[in-house]
Amino acid sequence: MRAWQHLANAGLIEGLYTGQPASAELRHCVAGSNCPAGNIQGLVFMLATYTDVTATNAATFFIGNYSNVLHIGKDGGNAPTGIFSPEEAWNIDTKLDDGKPAFGRVVTTNKNNATDCTTSVTEAVSEYNLASTSNTACILLMKML
Numbered sequence: 001m002r003a004w005q006h007l008a009n010a011g012l013i014e015g016l017y018t019g020q021p022a023s024a025e026l027r028h029c030v031a032g033s034n035c036p037a038g039n040i041q042g043l044v045f046m047l048a049t050y051t052d053v054t055a056t057n058a059a060t061f062f063i064g065n066y067s068n069v070l071h072i073g074k075d076g077g078n079a080p081t082g083i084f085s086p087e088e089a090w091n092i093d094t095k096l097d098d099g100k101p102a103f104g105r106v107v108t109t110n111k112n113n114a115t116d117c118t119t120s121v122t123e124a125v126s127e128y129n130l131a132s133t134s135n136t137a138c139i140l141l142m143k144m145l
Contacts, residue, residue: 001034003047023077031075038072046071046080060109062102062123066143073139082137086117089138090128096142102126105143 005019015036022028031037031044038045050066073080084092089108093099097106102123109117116137120126128138 001029004035027078029075029077029080035075037075040083042074043083044071044073044075044080046073061141062107062109062121062126064102064107064123065145066141068144070142070144071139072142074136080139082117082135082139084138084140085134085136086128086132086138087130089117089140090130092140093128099128100126101128105145107141107143108138109141 001017001021002019004013004015004017007013008015008017013036015032017036018034020034022030022034027046027048029035029044029046031042036045037043047068047070049068050061052065053061053063055063071080072083074083089101090099093101093104093106093108097104101108101118114137115121115129116132116135117129118126119129
């Protein structure tokens with residue numbers, strides 16, 4: 001939370017941020033208060049640090065090295081929730097990276113082993129679930145390796 005406050009104080013981003021979590025949860029992000037809000041209703045940007053995700057701890061994320069990431073999702077308190085449709089996420093991923101939900105610098109979560117955003121929870125065969133047009137299950141993560 002302090003990163004957003006420091007960036008704003010330095011004049012590098014707009015806004016005033018508290019630098020504090022919004023509750024006892026250390027990552028509780030509130031758009032416009034302690035994390036920046038986006039132009040889409042409910043969109044929030046959240047910074048997080050992770051270790052490598054292995055097969056034993058891959059309940060939410062695809063296996064891989066995440067290091068520091070920028071979450072882009074809907075304001076969900078302790079962790080952002082889905083805000084993009086699979087097609088929107090695929091379009092962003094394709095423009096910025098490789099268009100693959102589990103590989104590259106732009107990835108998505110596997111929604112606790114659900115396939116709302118992707119066609120599979122298996123990294124090698126996973127694609128964005130473009131047949132699903134009515135849901136907004138995708139959260140994008142930008143890896144800052």
